Amino acid sequence: MVAAASFIVIVILAAASGAIFKPGPWYETLRKPSWTPPKWAFPAVWTVLYILIAYAGWLVWDAAGWSLPLLFWALQIVLNAAWSALFFGRRRMDLALGDIALLWFAIACFIVAAWPASQLAAILFLPYLAWVTAAGLLNFSVLRLNSAG
Structure with a gap:
């Protein structure tokens, strides 16, 4: 039961990044x-995810237990939390795009390893x-549409 609660707390902490950096x-x-997507879709989808x-x-x-898939799980949650801080907090769409590419890779690695x-x-x-x-395609598109030159 403690382990299950730990995963819930970790995910809530990662989700807080989206609440802090709106x-x-x-x-x-x-x-x-x-x-x-419409604004309402983001919180609805992220809640389920x-x-x-x-x-x-x-x-x-x-x-x-502690294993390779769990390492990828931990990596994806860190990258997940970092995206909002980069995109909305620092307004660095370019760094956020790099983050989301790494996030995508970590998720894919988790799937294979798990x-x-x-x-x-x-x-x-x-x-x-x-x-x-x-989201990565959206990040790329917004970056491209708002880049000077």
Whole structure:
């Protein structure tokens, strides 16, 4: 029970980055592609994804303890938390794009590494990979649309 609660707390701490570094007026002024999801979609999707992320982490911990997939789980949660600070906090869309590329890679590595320990944990990360793929494309598009020259 303590281990499960630990994963929930870690995910809540990572999610807090999005609450601390909010889009705000600066983001509203940026040019965005027509396919940008509506504002309400972000908290709705992230709530579901964070539940899946915590559960997948716990499943791997329960099946394999400290292991390679857990290392990738920890890496992705750090990169996840860093993105909001880079994009919204520092307003560095370029650094945020690099972060999200690393995040995508860490998620993919978790899926592959977790599969032998817990196929369910690996599968639970598939929607996360899909969303981060879309978020990476959005980050790239916003950067391109708002770059001088």
